[in-house]
Structure formats: structure tokens, C-alpha cells
Amino acid sequence: MKFSRPIAQLPVANVEAAQRHYHDVLGFTIDWTWGQNEYGSVSRDEAILYLCATAAPTAPVTLVLHVGDVDALHADWLARGALILAPPENMPWGIREFTAQDLNGHRLRISQPSRAFTLPDREPLAGLRLEPRTPTAAEHRELATAVDWTAFTNFEAAAASLPQSLYGVVALDAAGACVGMARVIGDGQQFFYIMDVAVHPDHQGRGIGTALMNEVIAYLHRAAPPKALVGLYTGHARGSFYERFGFRGPETGLYGMSALTLHPATPSRPR
Secondary structure, X not given: OOOOOOOEEEEEOOHHHHHHHHXXXXXXXXXXXXXXXXXXXXXXXXXXXXXXXXXXXXXOOEEEEEOOOHHHHHHHHHHHOOEEEEEEEEOOOOEEEEEEEXXXXXXXXXXXXXXXXXXXXXXXXXXXXXXXOOOOHHHHHHHHHHOOXXXXXXXXXXXXXXXXXXXXXXXXXXXXXXXXXXXXXXXXXXXXXXXXXXXXXXXXXXXXXXXXXXXXXXXXXXXOOOOOEEEOXXXXXXXXXXXXXXXXXXXXXXXXXXXXXXXXXXXXXOO
């Protein structure tokens, strides 16, 4: 079962006044109004808000809206007379955002992934060290097994692939055991693919994944020519981790596809 994008319902003192504010100041479209100024909707692109007439007092709601250009929208809203509570700022979790307040006191945090800085390593990395090399076949197998990748990993093929990596980095504990890995494959000119980013479950939550990815990003800044394609695949639930480094999902970036099995296609009929 697939969930659709959630729609926020905001309590407002006057639906029509709130709709005019969202239209005139924030650039939303007024979609519909129901009843005697009781209920209504506004939208902008994929963001939809329901407005419900509610007697005071009401608690303010905070909305987080992702956009393509925070600074351009901030300038536009400022020119339209929006109440800006906080100007655009690069946050330490890899997001650039500003905060505005609507007619009824609800706060809108407008954000986008930020590439303005490299995410800092967390202090608990003490006792570990990063080594710029690809994992050995044995290290790769052990980590892949620990994070439950065995169902979709061909370890014989992986062992042959590892030496052909463009770049690799591993995290080693005090005893020299490999507890994290990441590597890059590709042609070294037009295509760079990040893969095998994994941290042993016993060491997750310590910032090791962030440290490994920072090393990968530093390598790509050195090695990838302008306009090179840099990509990766991940589970949907892990998307927010990679967004911090500037990656986008198919909603705003390229439409990536993959196949578990390949088969010939029946020729389509000419129209």
C-alpha cells in the first residue's frame, strides 16, 4: 500500500481572509471554499493546505516545505510583505532554510538541501580512523552480511569488482577491524556511482556514515570533471541521509530506474 503526500489542515480565524493572504502574499492558488466561510483549500505546486475555521484560541502549526531555491522565494515573499521570522541560513544538518509566519501565526519553514559546507564528523568517532582504500573481499562480505545485504549481493562478483573501484574508504576500529565502508565506481570521466556505503550495526549512530560520505564527496570534488553524472541508489527511507550531501530523489532530480531481472521486450506497434 502506497501513501500519498500528506495534506496539512490549519486552524484559521477566517478562511477567506487566510486564502487571500496565501494568494496575495505567499503566491498560492485558491482552490475551493466550502460552506459559509467554514472550510477551504490553497495550493502551490505539490503543496496543498486545508484551512478550517476554528474558534480561538488555537495552537500554531509549523510546516516544513521543500523548494528548489530558498533565496529566490525569500526575496519574493519579502517583496510581497510576508512576515519573515528568520532569514535564509545554512543549518548544521545540511539544510538551508528560512522561516515565515502566516496571517494566523502558523510558521512555514522553507528549506532545500545545502552544499555550502561539509558536514562535521561527530565527536564519538574517537577511537576510529578512516583509511582511503577499498575494503577487502572478506571485509566487504562481513559488512554486507552484518547489514543484511546477502539477498541481493553476489559476493563472487563483488570480489572481482572491488579492485576496479575508482575510490574507496574504510572505517577501522582500534583493533584494525573494518566497521564501515564506501566506494565509487564508474568510468572516471562522465559517470561516478557511489555504492556499498555501510556501517556495522554495532557502530551505527556514531557519525561514521557521515564521515565516510564526506571522504567520498571530497574525492568527487577532486576527481569528477564538470558536468559529470554522480549518482547512487538507496532505500526510500534512507533518502534524507543523502539529501544532506546534495542528492535529490526522482521527485526533483533525474528519474532513475533499475531492474531485478532483464528480459526482451515485445516490439511496440507503430501509431
